[in-house]
Amino acid sequence: MLEPRPEEMLKITGLHAFYEESHILHGIDLTVGAGELVTLLGRNGAGRTTTLKSIMGLVGRRSGSITINGIETIAMPTHRIARLGIGYCPEERGIFSNLTVEENLLLPLVVREGGMSLAELYEMFPNLQERRKSMGTRLSGGEQQMLAMARILRTGGKLLLLDEITEGLAPVIVQAMGRLIGQLKERGFTIVLVEQNFHFAADLADRHYVIESGVIADMIPRDELASSTDKLNQYLGV
Amino acid sequence: MELSFHTVMSQVMLGLNNGVFYAILSLGLAVIFGLLNIVNFVHGALYMLGAYVALLGYTMLGPLLGKPDFHLNYWAALVVAPLVVGLLGIGIERTMLRRLRKFDHLYGLLLTFGLALIIQGVFTNYFNVSGDAYDAKPEVLEGAVNLGFMLFPKYRLWVIVISLVVCFSTWFVIERTKLGSYLRAGTENPELVKAFGINVPLMITLTYGYGAALAAFAGVLAAPIYSVSPVMGSEMIITVFAVVVIGGMGSIMGAIITGLLLGMVEGFTKVVYAPASSTVIFLIMVLVLLIKPTGLFGKES
Ligand SMILES: Nc1ncnc2c1ncn2[C@@H]1O[C@H](COP(=O)(O)OP(=O)(O)O)[C@@H](O)[C@H]1O
Ligand SMILES: [Mg+2]
Numbered sequence: 437m438l439e440p441r442p443e444e445m446l447k448i449t450g451l452h453a454f455y456e457e458s459h460i461l462h463g464i465d466l467t468v469g470a471g472e473l474v475t476l477l478g479r480n481g482a483g484r485t486t487t488l489k490s491i492m493g494l495v496g497r498r499s500g501s502i503t504i505n506g507i508e509t510i511a512m513p514t515h516r517i518a519r520l521g522i523g524y525c526p527e528e529r530g531i532f533s534n535l536t537v538e539e540n541l542l543l544p545l546v547v548r549e550g551g552m553s554l555a556e557l558y559e560m561f562p563n564l565q566e567r568r569k570s571m572g573t574r575l576s577g578g579e580q581q582m583l584a585m586a587r588i589l590r591t592g593g594k595l596l597l598l599d600e601i602t603e604g605l606a607p608v609i610v611q612a613m614g615r616l617i618g619q620l621k622e623r624g625f626t627i628v629l630v631e632q633n634f635h636f637a638a639d640l641a642d643r644h645y646v647i648e649s650g651v652i653a654d655m656i657p658r659d660e661l662a663s664s665t666d667k668l669n670q671y672l673g674v
Numbered sequence: 675m676e677l678s679f680h681t682v683m684s685q686v687m688l689g690l691n692n693g694v695f696y697a698i699l700s701l702g703l704a705v706i707f708g709l710l711n712i713v714n715f716v717h718g719a720l721y722m723l724g725a726y727v728a729l730l731g732y733t734m735l736g737p738l739l740g741k742p743d744f745h746l747n748y749w750a751a752l753v754v755a756p757l758v759v760g761l762l763g764i765g766i767e768r769t770m771l772r773r774l775r776k777f778d779h780l781y782g783l784l785l786t787f788g789l790a791l792i793i794q795g796v797f798t799n800y801f802n803v804s805g806d807a808y809d810a811k812p813e814v815l816e817g818a819v820n821l822g823f824m825l826f827p828k829y830r831l832w833v834i835v836i837s838l839v840v841c842f843s844t845w846f847v848i849e850r851t852k853l854g855s856y857l858r859a860g861t862e863n864p865e866l867v868k869a870f871g872i873n874v875p876l877m878i879t880l881t882y883g884y885g886a887a888l889a890a891f892a893g894v895l896a897a898p899i900y901s902v903s904p905v906m907g908s909e910m911i912i913t914v915f916a917v918v919v920i921g922g923m924g925s926i927m928g929a930i931i932t933g934l935l936l937g938m939v940e941g942f943t944k945v946v947y948a949p950a951s952s953t954v955i956f957l958i959m960v961l962v963l964l965i966k967p968t969g970l971f972g973k974e975s
Contacts, residue, residue, distance in 0.1 A: 524870075
């Protein structure tokens with residue numbers, strides 16, 4: 437029997453994106469089903485961050501189509517896209533230095549019920565509770581990454597866009613991140629994970645998209661990952 | 675020269691009275707600069723407009739409405755002028771500043787400078803440059819109070835108190851409330867704040883409106899003390915810009931404290947060496963620029 441097609445949480449077709457005069461994305465097509473965990477892999481400068489930013493409406497100009505739960509967002513302002521229920525964790529983490537840890541946590545707008553409460557988040561991230569009165573950028577790199585993740589879990593949004601969340605972290609913290617991502621998947625979050633390589637999410641991801649020079653070069657489902665390692669290493673220049 | 679405690683204190687109190695105007699105005703500039711990255715050169719003109727709303731509301735509004743007995747009183751002016759000028763600010767932001775956001779911040783500065791010249795020019799054309807007296811000071815604020823060490827005009831004391839209340843409330847809202855956390859975050863990384871679902875463009879518009887309203891509020895407070903004239907804003911704003919340079923653009927509390935202190939320094943200088951009192955702030959500005967170019971409270975960037 438055919439598996440029922442998962443509901444399309446995110447569908448991108450023919451996406452072009454520009455910063456000023458530079459044309460960065462040249463017709464990206466990808467879909468992410470509800471509850472799926474999908475990675476965007478690629479070399480530095482391939483256009484993975486730009487893809488996430490395009491979804492949030494944070495690039496200079498974009499064209500094509502991006503639907504969130506079937507709602508077209510290509511002409512929407514950023515804050516309205518976010519209110520459709522997207523949690524965005526930027527590559528540079530974006531912890532606000534003028535805000536305390538708790539203010540950082542409470543910043544994203546709650547868009548619907550079902551998000552995690554502050555108490556739940558503190559239970560999940562005890563370090564953040566201890567340091568909740570500190571200014572955001574006083575935290576260590578790992579704690580900042582935890583904070584950047586934690587604050588998008590409160591909003592009730594079910595689609596998470598995570599940009600290189602393991603970059604520059606100590607191996608134990610990378611492991612903790614891996615467990616966290618697993619828990620989030622179990623809780624039913626839909627996750628788009630930008631990574632440099634496929635190892636971090638190999639056990640968790642349903643599918644891997646490879647981006648090269650602003651287009652999707654390949655898509656590798658979970659069960660083909662083992663047989664595609666060489667091909668992937670070639671794409672990623674490992 | 676003998677420096678009696680009384681002479682010094684009375685000049686320092688009068689200086690504080692000037693200082694609260696510097697504080698409110700530089701606070702507004704700091705809030706606007708924080709979120710819009712624009713040096714709001716039209717601030718002085720908005721201050722002047724606030725005073726004129728009070729003056730014209732008192733003298734001309736009644737006749738204009740066909741009710742010669744109607745006068746907008748002082749208390750009403752304290753509410754109406756900030757509202758009117760705040761709305762004007764919102765209009766300026768929506769129709770003009772917003773379009774400049776994607777260009778260099780210099781254009782915002784040039785635009786507001788041009789607006790200041792236009793507003794001042796129009797008012798110079800219709801009103802007396804040497805100023806008109808505002809006669810609607812409320813009776814309860816006439817006379818003087820005994821502060822123990824001196825008799826101080828009641829009205830000036832009121833101005834000091836209410837200005838401090840407004841300044842520190844603004845500080846409180848920005849630094850200690852949820853709404854303020856949006857503003858602080860927007861100052862730091864507006865794009866990400868948008869990505870968290872917050873309507874940043876609206877926040878920017880309202881912030882500019884609030885800054886304009888603050889300037890108008892100061893204008894109404896000033897009306898019974900100084901004469902209301904088309905150039906009152908441009909005279910005031912030169913000193914306020916010096917205050918802002920000394921304090922550094924970055925900090926709300928910095929703007930308030932610097933404004934108050936410099937007012938008092940000015941007052942004190944009046945006792946010690948009166949001819950220097952009008953230049954002492956600029957002297958301090960030069961010194962600060964030489965020693966700490968980002969200003970006393972400014973952050974290195
Ligand atoms: N703000 C920007 N302005 C102009 N070009 C940019 C900007 N950000 C990224 N780029 C360019 O876009 C391309 C894709 O970058 P990015 O999406 O960050 O790649 P990745 O995240 O895959 O490393 C790169 O060539 C980069 O130099
Ligand atoms: Mg990137």
